[in-house]
Amino acid sequence: MKIRTIFILIVIIAVGSMTLHLYNTYQEYSNRPMPTDLHPVVEDAMEQLVNKSEEKGIPILITDDFRSVEEQNAIYARGRSEGGTVVTNAKGGESYHNYGLAIDFAIQPNPGEAIWDLEYDGNNNGESDWMEVVSIAKSLGFSWGGDFTQFKDYPHLQMDFGLSIRELQMGKRPEDVIDKLPYYTTVRLPLDR
Template structure:
């Protein structure tokens, strides 16, 4: 059985840890999702790395101390020449990735066509790839630095980054997408979900959308679902089809989900009008699912699974 996209995203979020730049984090998750949609299963293996963790890494194969603590480990080979503060991982601006088997059980480190395709997707999203370096090629490595040096970052200078979502012309800022912030605030208010209004679409926002959908299915259609934010078989089977002319909170959730995928449905007003139908049709066609302009089980599964 093929590993679920949600599992890859959840694993990646955990591996990146806290301290990531929000644009880098969102772009990394977008890369995982785009690769998955092309049949490539990829996972982030590392993101933010503390100075102490960097010291431990630098201490492999060396005699090294940092801030009065010994980090020497001569039993292991040298793996990096970057001291603490000399890696973009230390500032949450870099990630490492690897390919996993379709079932998600094995890591595949062979730099093949799939690996290069993932790197190309990352570069389209604004990353620089370590595989393009001339002196030392670091194939798992991707970074966004906004041209800043380690010295500038150590001095407290912040990079100006923007999330690149190429499938729509919706404006973005280095503080996140304004409309996504609005969606997150609506989810918090309407369904009492405590998610951060950071303007980026990640697993927590996806889970909040699912919780909202489950809540509305229970309220409007008496489905008796557990509101857990998980896309399981019971939720999938409880889906009702909505189409042009529908006016309800489920339509609003559809509009929000389409927007998160990069397809602008127009005003997020809960009204299934022409703009929503057009965005839905474009999404269905691009996703290679039945382009029937109806939001049924297949479409919801593709949007939220």
Template sequence: MMLTMNQVKNKSAPYLLGLHPVVLTAATLLIERSYTRGVPILITQGLRTIVEQNALYAQGRTKPGSIVTNARGGESYHNYGLAVDFALLLPDGKSVSWDMNRDGNRDHTADWQEVVCQGKALGLEWGGDWTSFKDYSHFQLTFGLTITQLCAGSRPSPSAVEAANRIINQEENQIVEKEVIAVVKVNGVKIADGFLDNGITYVPVRILAEALGAQVGYDSTTKTVEITARAK
């Protein structure tokens, strides 16, 4: 059965500890808004200590493995609680995927890009937009500070924090104005937050069908969604 939003959020909870409050808010909203679009995600990394960063930097250099970062300890926004990494949470609720072409909710848009769009709308910078080293799992909120400034002891100013909060609040207010959230339950168990529009509740068909024990298929030729009930 599809995990509820709270179950999905709880899986990311350990990786949200120590984040800057604004980054925490943005990451939490990213989880929620991705889920309501049928794309559950897992935050796989948040705050990373200097020791952990140095160990990661050594991978592929002085330790076995492939190179995954060009940042030494103190040179990553993760080290200051200003960045998170994510992965797609698969239907079994345990496995994750970094497949950027996966379309688990069958809406003809890659799940990864749907998450990226939500992150950018919240004011987060995406590592996939970098011109040199690409980090497609990475989001960060720099508050206008460089790594050099952070290493020297600078921290987000009140005005920068306020500006970041305005972006998040503005985005949320626009959504609230357009959509009224309705809790959707199956047999008393919440499966999703649906959207009310003129008395009609909208919820991702895959989430609802799988909660009812059915399978969902999509025929791209006829553009038909087919729901098949499992034999009892």
């Protein structure tokens, strides 16, 4: 009986400590406004992606980058309360786009044209142009939506800086963690030209 009581007390203290930590973290970051533009590191990497893809003979078009919460809610409504096909499972505030940390792309075989064909090989090198762009993006620090386990989002590229959507919703931003992430500071920042 004594061991059980001690165990229960330890669990209560641990849960209370975790709750206090979450509350303090929320209080520290909660007054921060939502971002209003693409994060500068993501913007720099996006420009490099466009240039490096072009160098391989693969012109790409950035079809989306920063999205407001309102824009995200409108996209979320597609295929639900509005006609069309469901294109996202993320409501406003639940997407890395809302924090300026994500972009979407398409292959641009001709000016004014965009394709989302994962098999297309416009530079005729025997490799999928799409996967060549994904490889370049990953080398620049992006994660690819095609690697997502539940909802494959092939045009989607994001840099999360180790932050979850929940942490971003609480007000944390890349600047809060970037100096604590040696991989980003030594390998990916500053990004080479």
